[in-house]
Amino acid sequence: DAGVIQSPRHEVTEMGQEVTLRCKPISGHDYLFWYRQTMMRGLELLIYFNNNVPIDDSGMPEDRFSAKMPNASFSTLKIQPSEPRDSAVYFCASSLVGPPANTGELFFGEGSRLTVL
Amino acid sequence: DAKTTQPNSMESNEEEPVHLPCNHSTISGTDYIHWYRQLPSQGPEYVIHGLTSNVNNRMASLAIAEDRKSSTLILHRATLRDAAVYYCILRVPTGANNLFFGTGTRLTVIP
Numbered sequence: 607d608a609g610v611i612q613s614p615r616h617e618v619t620e621m622g623q624e625v626t627l628r629c630k631p632i633s634g635h636d637y638l639f640w641y642r643q644t645m646m647r648g649l650e651l652l653i654y655f656n657n658n659v660p661i662d663d664s665g666m667p668e669d670r671f672s673a674k675m676p677n678a679s680f681s682t683l684k685i686q687p688s689e690p691r692d693s694a695v696y697f698c699a700s701s702l703v704g705p706p707a708n709t710g711e712l713f714f715g716e717g718s719r720l721t722v723l
Numbered sequence: 724d725a726k727t728t729q730p731n732s733m734e735s736n737e738e739e740p741v742h743l744p745c746n747h748s749t750i751s752g753t754d755y756i757h758w759y760r761q762l763p764s765q766g767p768e769y770v771i772h773g774l775t776s777n778v779n780n781r782m783a784s785l786a787i788a789e790d791r792k793s794s795t796l797i798l799h800r801a802t803l804r805d806a807a808v809y810y811c812i813l814r815v816p817t818g819a820n821n822l823f824f825g826t827g828t829r830l831t832v833i834p
Binding site: 610641651699711716 | 757764
């Protein structure tokens, strides 16, 4: 298996522009997570899905952020409009077992580094 | 929210064992203890997890205190490739933000 695949690996955009980050989870995994990592705040969970349904989006910072999972093999995280403080590395992860059993390991992608000027 | 406390950084000589501590005094009876590590410019990767008993796998060993308020990740022979940030995480049974990543321990391996 190719692992969790994220695109783009790097994105540089200007404030106010729309940004779309993409993720392909490992085939057969039924949980998908979006994380954001910054030096100041570390690794934060934004949202997670189970069987394509958003279960908990309490970590999404504000209405400018939205995430979708139209099918089992694809998810997007959209920021509109983007702001400089959104600059971070965004990770997608998938898992075979998720809450509440909590014994399954997460497989992370390599991340998408976003810079908003 | 159950939290963990780890030293910010540690050093080890290559080929020597490394013991990475983690305190989780507010752990509940059903929380699993997970360890992940993050190599430079990569996403975190799973290392090991346990509930009550000590655990071993090909990457490391996990020693869990009898009261479960602390645990130790053991790398038996540190290599340069083990230089990474190591996160100790509690997976709570229910609720939001299922995986709380703290600041982790940055391990430096000295050749």
